[in-house]
Amino acid sequence: LLVQDMSSIDSNEQVVFVGGAQWGDEGKGKLVDYLAQSYDVIARAQGGSNAGHTIKVGDDVFKFHLMPSGILNPKAVCVIGNGCVVHLPTLMDEIASLEEKNIEWEGRLLLSDRAHVVFDFHRTVDGLREKKLSDKSIGTTKRGIGPTYASKMNRDGIRVGDLQFDDFPDRLKSLVDSHVATYGEEALSVDVDAEVKLYQGYWEKLQSMVCNTVSYVNNAIDEGKTVLVEGANATMLDIDFGTYPYVTSSNCSVGGACTGLGVSPMLLKGNYGVVKAYTTRVGEGPFVSELEGELHDKLATVGHEVGTTTGRGRRCGWLDIVQMKWSQAINRWTHLNLTKIDVLSEFDEIKVCVAYEIDGEQITEFPSSLTSLENAKPVWETFEGWGDDITGCRKWDELPEKCQLYVNRIEKLMGAPIKWIGVGPGRSAMVFKE
Amino acid sequence: LLVQDMSSIDSNEQVVFVGGAQWGDEGKGKLVDYLAQSYDVIARAQGGSNAGHTIKVGDDVFKFHLMPSGILNPKAVCVIGNGCVVHLPTLMDEIASLEEKNIEWEGRLLLSDRAHVVFDFHRTVDGLREKKLSDKSIGTTKRGIGPTYASKMNRDGIRVGDLQFDDFPDRLKSLVDSHVATYGEEALSVDVDAEVKLYQGYWEKLQSMVCNTVSYVNNAIDEGKTVLVEGANATMLDIDFGTYPYVTSSNCSVGGACTGLGVSPMLLKGNYGVVKAYTTRVGEGPFVSELEGELHDKLATVGHEVGTTTGRGRRCGWLDIVQMKWSQAINRWTHLNLTKIDVLSEFDEIKVCVAYEIDGEQITEFPSSLTSLENAKPVWETFEGWGDDITGCRKWDELPEKCQLYVNRIEKLMGAPIKWIGVGPGRSAMVFKE
Ligand SMILES: Nc1nc2c(ncn2[C@@H]2O[C@H](COP(=O)(O)OP(=O)(O)O)[C@@H](O)[C@H]2O)c(=O)[nH]1
Ligand SMILES: Nc1nc2c(ncn2[C@@H]2O[C@H](COP(=O)(O)OP(=O)(O)O)[C@@H](O)[C@H]2O)c(=O)[nH]1
Numbered sequence: 001l002l003v004q005d006m007s008s009i010d011s012n013e014q015v016v017f018v019g020g021a022q023w024g025d026e027g028k029g030k031l032v033d034y035l036a037q038s039y040d041v042i043a044r045a046q047g048g049s050n051a052g053h054t055i056k057v058g059d060d061v062f063k064f065h066l067m068p069s070g071i072l073n074p075k076a077v078c079v080i081g082n083g084c085v086v087h088l089p090t091l092m093d094e095i096a097s098l099e100e101k102n103i104e105w106e107g108r109l110l111l112s113d114r115a116h117v118v119f120d121f122h123r124t125v126d127g128l129r130e131k132k133l134s135d136k137s138i139g140t141t142k143r144g145i146g147p148t149y150a151s152k153m154n155r156d157g158i159r160v161g162d163l164q165f166d167d168f169p170d171r172l173k174s175l176v177d178s179h180v181a182t183y184g185e186e187a188l189s190v191d192v193d194a195e196v197k198l199y200q201g202y203w204e205k206l207q208s209m210v211c212n213t214v215s216y217v218n219n220a221i222d223e224g225k226t227v228l229v230e231g232a233n234a235t236m237l238d239i240d241f242g243t244y245p246y247v248t249s250s251n252c253s254v255g256g257a258c259t260g261l262g263v264s265p266m267l268l269k270g271n272y273g274v275v276k277a278y279t280t281r282v283g284e285g286p287f288v289s290e291l292e293g294e295l296h297d298k299l300a301t302v303g304h305e306v307g308t309t310t311g312r313g314r315r316c317g318w319l320d321i322v323q324m325k326w327s328q329a330i331n332r333w334t335h336l337n338l339t340k341i342d343v344l345s346e347f348d349e350i351k352v353c354v355a356y357e358i359d360g361e362q363i364t365e366f367p368s369s370l371t372s373l374e375n376a377k378p379v380w381e382t383f384e385g386w387g388d389d390i391t392g393c394r395k396w397d398e399l400p401e402k403c404q405l406y407v408n409r410i411e412k413l414m415g416a417p418i419k420w421i422g423v424g425p426g427r428s429a430m431v432f433k434e
Numbered sequence: 435l436l437v438q439d440m441s442s443i444d445s446n447e448q449v450v451f452v453g454g455a456q457w458g459d460e461g462k463g464k465l466v467d468y469l470a471q472s473y474d475v476i477a478r479a480q481g482g483s484n485a486g487h488t489i490k491v492g493d494d495v496f497k498f499h500l501m502p503s504g505i506l507n508p509k510a511v512c513v514i515g516n517g518c519v520v521h522l523p524t525l526m527d528e529i530a531s532l533e534e535k536n537i538e539w540e541g542r543l544l545l546s547d548r549a550h551v552v553f554d555f556h557r558t559v560d561g562l563r564e565k566k567l568s569d570k571s572i573g574t575t576k577r578g579i580g581p582t583y584a585s586k587m588n589r590d591g592i593r594v595g596d597l598q599f600d601d602f603p604d605r606l607k608s609l610v611d612s613h614v615a616t617y618g619e620e621a622l623s624v625d626v627d628a629e630v631k632l633y634q635g636y637w638e639k640l641q642s643m644v645c646n647t648v649s650y651v652n653n654a655i656d657e658g659k660t661v662l663v664e665g666a667n668a669t670m671l672d673i674d675f676g677t678y679p680y681v682t683s684s685n686c687s688v689g690g691a692c693t694g695l696g697v698s699p700m701l702l703k704g705n706y707g708v709v710k711a712y713t714t715r716v717g718e719g720p721f722v723s724e725l726e727g728e729l730h731d732k733l734a735t736v737g738h739e740v741g742t743t744t745g746r747g748r749r750c751g752w753l754d755i756v757q758m759k760w761s762q763a764i765n766r767w768t769h770l771n772l773t774k775i776d777v778l779s780e781f782d783e784i785k786v787c788v789a790y791e792i793d794g795e796q797i798t799e800f801p802s803s804l805t806s807l808e809n810a811k812p813v814w815e816t817f818e819g820w821g822d823d824i825t826g827c828r829k830w831d832e833l834p835e836k837c838q839l840y841v842n843r844i845e846k847l848m849g850a851p852i853k854w855i856g857v858g859p860g861r862s863a864m865v866f867k868e
Contacts, residue, residue, distance in 0.1 A: 082674050113802045129588070141676040142853055146588055151581040154563070155679035161802050212802050214675065218763040238514050240548060240693055241648065245589035254694030254699055259685040264766035265699030329652040332698035336496050358584060368547045368595050384649055 012334075015227045016270030019255040020234025021327045023281040025305070025314060026274040027339035028420055029053030032069045032230045034427065038388060040225040042070025043260020044077035044232060045260025046250035048118055048148070049090040050141040051232030056425055060101065068230050071105060077220075078105075079213050082114035083250065085148040087123075088147055088202040111206065112213040113161030116200070119172075121179060122147040125280045128183050134202060139283025144315060149249040151175060163203040169196045214262030222268055224386045229257040229268075235327045236281075239336065246285025254331045272417065273333035275324060277341040280305050280314040286373035289353040290317040294335075303343040318351040318380070321413045326366035328415050336414065338407065339422035341390070343427075348385045351409060355379040383409070391424040396433050407433070445767075449661045450704030451691040454668025455761045457715040459748060460708040461773035461856055463487030466503045466664045468861065469706075477651060479694030480684035482552055483524040484575040484580070490859055494535065497579075502530045502664050505539060507701030511654075512539075513647050516548035517694020518592060518685065519582040521557075522636040529839060530770065545640065546647040551633070553606075555613060555624045556581040560645070562617050570602050573680065583683040585609060589749075594644055597637040599856025601832025603630045623826040648696030655701055663691040663702075677807060680719025688765045691741045707767035709758060711775040714748040720807035723787040724751040737758035738779040752785040752814070755847045756770070760800035762849050771850065772841065772858035775824070776802035776863075782819045786844060789813040825858035830867050840866070 018035065020026045034056045049065035049365050056062075057072060064071070066086065068078040080086060091111075093255055098105050108406055122144030128145070130137045151157035163408050169192070176190045221227055233252040236242045243301055250256060258265050260429050278299055281287045291299065296316050299305065305314035327333075356376035357360045386402035393399050399407070399421075412419045421431040452469065454460045467489045468478050468753075475619040483499035491506060498505070500520065502512040514520060525545075532539050556578030556590065563581070564571045585591035590609050594604055603626070610624045655661055667686040670676045675687055684690060691698050712733055715721045725733065730750050739748035761767075778784050788808035789796045801807055820834035827833050833841070833855075845852045 008797045029809045055787060076826055114678070132787070149587040150584045151585050152673065154580055155681065155683065155777045157679075159802075161680065165803070165805055178616060212799070213765065215799055239586065241696060244548070244593065245591075249587040249589065251693040253693070255689055258689030258699055259687070259693055262675060262689055262764045264705070264764060266688070266705055266766040266768065269700045271700055273696070330648065330698060332700035334700065365649055368593075369599070411659065 002289065009272070012269045013226070014224075015221060015229075015263060015267045015280055016272060017229045017231060017254050017268060018272045018274065019252065019254055019331060021234045021273035021275040021324060021331070021336070022234055022279055022285075022341065024277045025052075025280055025282065026234065027337075028231060028274045029064075029069050030339070030422065030427065031272065031274055031420065032250070032391030033072060034430065035228055036070035036073040036076055036177060036315060038226065039070065039073075039228040040072070041079060041217060041220050041227040042068045042076050043081050043213075043227060043261055044068045044084055046083040046228050046252060046256040047071060047083045047232035047248065048143060049087050050143045050145045051317065052249060055282040056243060057427060058250045064094060066091050067098075067109075068202075070228065070230065071098065071103065071109065073371045074104065077108050077110065079110045079261070080112060081213055081217075081261040082110070082112040083256060084115045085116040085118050085145055085152070085418065086111065087117050087144065087164045087314050088199065088206065092205070093201070099325045104389060109209050110211055110213050111160055111209045112214060113405050114214070115157060115160050116152045116157045117160055117163070118148045120144070121176060121188060124188055125179055125183060133227055137284060139285070146249040155412065168200070172196060172199075172325050180294065192268060195410050210337070217261055217263060221263070227263070229261060231257065235331060236323060241326075241330050243285045247285065249408075256338040264434075271331060271334045272337060272419075272430055273327065273331055273335070274337045274339060275414070276339050277319060277344050278303070279323070281316045282312055282314050286370055287315055287317060288322070288356055288373060288376045289320040289378045290315055299343065302346045308375055318353055318378075318398070319410060320353045320378070322353060322356055322364055322366050324414045325364065333416045335387045335417050335419035336411075337420040337422065338410075338418050341407070341421055342423045345386060345388065348384055348387075350383040350406060351380045352383070352413070354413065393423050393431055394428075394430040396431055443689040445703045447660070449655060449663075449701045451665060451688050451702060451707065451763065452705060452706045453665030453686065453688055454766070455709040455758060455767065455770070456668055456713055457488075457721075458668040459714055459716065460710045461728040461771075462665060462708045463489045463498075463503050463855065464773070464861065465706065465708055465771045465854065466662065467491075467506060468864070469662055470504035470507040470510055471503065472660065473662040475512060475513060475651060475654050476502045476507070476510050476663060477500045477515050477647075477695055478518055478661050479515040479815065480686060480690040481666035481682060482519040482577060482579045482822065483521050484577045484682060491861060496545060500525050501532075501543075503665065504662065506530065506537065508538065511542050511544065512652060512697070514549060515545060515695040516546040517653075517690060518549045519552050519579055519586070520549050521552040521578065522633065522722065524732070524743055525578035526636070526639070539709045540771045542661075542680070543643050544645055544647050544650060545594055545643045547593060548593045548643050548648070549593055549594050550582055550586045551597070552578045552582045552628065554587070555622060556579070556597065558622055559613055559617060562621055571718060572610070574718070580683040586748050595862050597633050598641065602634070604790055606630055606633075620812075628659055630786045641693060648673075651695055651697060655697070658760045661697070663695060663697070665691065665734060668796060669765060670757060673762075675764050677804065680717065685783075705765060705768045706771060706853075707761065708771045708773060709848070710773050711753060711778050712737070713751045713754050713757070716746055718746050718762045720804055721749055721751060722756070722790055722810045723754040723812045724749055732780065733777070737774055752812075753844060754787040754812070754842070756787060756790055756798055756800050759798065766848045769853040770850050771844075771854040771856065772844075772852050775837070775841070775855055776857045779820060779822065779824055781797045782821075784817040784819055784840060785814045786847070787812040788815045788847065825863060827857050827865055830839065830865055
């Protein structure tokens with residue numbers, strides 16, 4: 001039933017983006033995995049191994065950090081685009097884990113020659129920076145993402161394609177030197193010669209998958225192929241639109257699909273936002289609708305809110321409409337996938353944050369400044385819970401009326417049509433809303 | 435005549451981007467200035483005062499680096515978006531130059547609270563980095579753009595809106611400290627207290643123009659207002675798609691309009707590329723169709739190819755179709771503005787680079803690697819010159835036949851419709867091609 005529904009992709013869906021509409025972990029992996037059955041090319045455009053996607057297929061659970069989730073669709077070609085930053089040992093590990101489960105990947109995985117390389121010293125630097133910030137730390141995953149993007153901006157970063165050239169050793173040396181100058185030799189000791197050898201070795205192993213993915217993807221589109229861009233992280237972690245500095249160092253909102261893949265906005269047609277029926281956040285930073293105590297713990301427990309990448313427990317709270325309207329303004333989601341609504345079945349009373357109160361004033365526009373966010377108090381709208389288990393529902397009509405009321409109301413508040421409703425972790429646990 | 439033609443903007447032109455299709459200095463300023471007459475909002479989305487726009491209005495010549503060119507249209511609201519990096523003293527200077535010529539700007543110029551601040555030490559660092567690279571220097575404008583974007587990625591950058599808060603002095607101190615650690619106190623001596631005072635002073639002066647421009651622009655669009663995004667720099671200088679590392683540290687291709695302004699690709703309808711009838715480049719980096727000797731000097735002299743921002747002479751060569759097809763793939767320009775074709779009137783023979791020869795092989799796909807680019811030799815297609823002065827032409831029919839042949843041929847090669855043809859520096863020196 002599910003696959004059939006997508007089998008005829010109309011022209012509005014030839015090139016689509018799937019992105020997280022909140023702070024990540026919305027369950028993008030499941031929608032991508034599901035859509036992937038119908039797409040020729042699945043691409044990632046930003047971030048690195050700081051992303052974490054969990055996909056359950058039968059009894060197998062796959063956890064990817066760098067690999068596009070589409071790799072599980074044997075017909076899809078998967079692309080790691082120019083906007084990504086790539087830790088090659090992690091990529092090798094994920095490839096090994098595919099081989100373990102006998103998933104064919106050769107010829108189906110392409111890596112952009114323009115993607116920047118995350119070296120281990122970038123990870124060390126990430127940790128050192130976090131340590132120095134102590135109580136003001138950002139709560140990064142320490143995967144070296146931020147420092148690598150900083151190298152990219154400083155224009156001494158090293159791209160995957162650069163590994164093959166004679167000047168790679170010199171360039172790496174100069175990149176390492178400038179970091180050692182900053183952090184000291186004690187904190188950051190790098191054996192450059194060994195790194196050079198290691199990475200030249202990676203090049204030998206990986207070069208067959210390295211290509212000009214910008215041309216590849218554009219040619220595919222011109223030939224009528226379908227392309228799905230899989231967002232990593234989420235809008236509220238966007239370097240520009242998130243709660244800076246508590247963000248990741250790339251554009252995780254829809255614009256990043258264009259800059260990170262070389263696909264013009266003129267070609268992007270569908271834009272699917274994934275929104276959890278409540279809110280979670282990993283790491284530090286403001287979170288207005290956050291809960292404490294019993295309710296928090298119940299959401300965390302029922303929702304299994306533990307990070308894929310870090311294993312850290314996630315902070316939990318109710319759905320935040322102020323945040324979602326901001327997400328909607330920036331992304332203009334054409335359709336939403338509401339996920340994990342089954343988790344709410346356990347609650348007698350469900351709340352939604354519909355405005356912020358700051359210094360006695362009610363506002364509905366998401367503020368830019370941390371100071372305002374830190375002073376904001378949630379204004380709630382309350383719903384009666386539906387109680388019944390909904391994990392077996394597959395059709396809109398099968399959902400309890402109170403659940404339908406909730407969905408219709410938040411759809412109206414968020415200002416974008418909800419197309420898919422996730423009612424359980426399994427691949428097929430999805431309700432279509434017409 | 436010109437203004438009339440644009441007076442009715444159809445829905446495909448409600449939100450448009452104007453970008454440089456080559457290495458900059460294509461004459462974007464003139465098209466933007468001309469279109470600006472019909473647009474409600476003119477916004478910049480990336481770059482800083484490394485851009486240079488020259489606009490001639492009657493006898494007045496305006497040179498802007500940071501200010502959107504639309505400021506000369508008294509009805510337009512101009513926005514400096516979240517993706518820009520802003521050197522506040524330069525902004526103050528440009529405002530002063532407007533006041534000198536009695537151009538009203540108050541209430542018409544908005545600055546994003548999320549734009550990052552370029553401090554003078556960022557400029558010093560820019561210079562130090564270039565010096566260290568010596569013969570491998572990038573040829574930056576030393577305006578501190580790269581180091582500021584690096585700070586943004588490192589998440590210790592300071593946004594315009596942050597200047598007002600109590601933790602600004604501490605944050606500035608820690609930002610300065612980490613740079614001093616890298617470059618040494620001798621090379622980089624910063625009086626943090628004085629800087630804090632100075633910038634708190636700027637905040638006082640500028641705060642009335644600072645706002646959440648993401649919401650402003652999105653609300654304007656929802657109200658039916660028209661928005662023109664003015665690209666700075668150009669596609670081949672894009673941090674992702676340009677000839678890295680000889681690029682600027684932002685996305686200058688069309689995707690940057692989305693990430694740098696908070697306007698979704700779903701809203702962007704028109705995408706106008708500006709392409710000079712030949713090629714120029716400022717700074718270092720590969721340039722396959724570059725000329726030398728007499729022909730070079732003639733192009734440079736007739737075309738007045740001297741940089742607005744740096745005063746440096748520009749490198750000149752013939753039009754490069756391989757590069758333009760790359761530009762077209764990434765941007766999918768809906769229309770092109772061919773500029774400075776009048777300069778070619780002086781040449782008996784006009785060439786166009788239609789392929790690259792690398793190691794004896796002809797290729798038409800723009801290579802990612804510098805090494806390939808450095809080894810590439812241009813393959814030419816030759817046209818007869820038209821000889822006649824065309825600066826007085828305003829209609830397609832008035833152009834010499836040989837000139838029409840040239841335009842039609844390159845239009846076909848580039849794969850996008852040419853809508854406007856620039857035939858001279860003046861505001862009205864433009865031919866429309868139906
Ligand atoms: N209960 C429930 N779990 C879901 C649903 N959709 C996805 N999940 C699970 O929620 C988790 C979210 O995935 P995660 O990898 O953290 O998020 P992502 O990075 O956005 O894909 C995974 O364990 C999924 O199997 C749903 O509708 N209901
Ligand atoms: N001869 C000639 N000059 C032009 C034309 N269009 C623009 N210009 C001039 O060329 C220069 C290009 O502007 P510049 O500021 O360097 O480029 P921009 O940054 O892309 O706007 C300015 O001096 C313009 O007045 C044209 O069609 N013909």
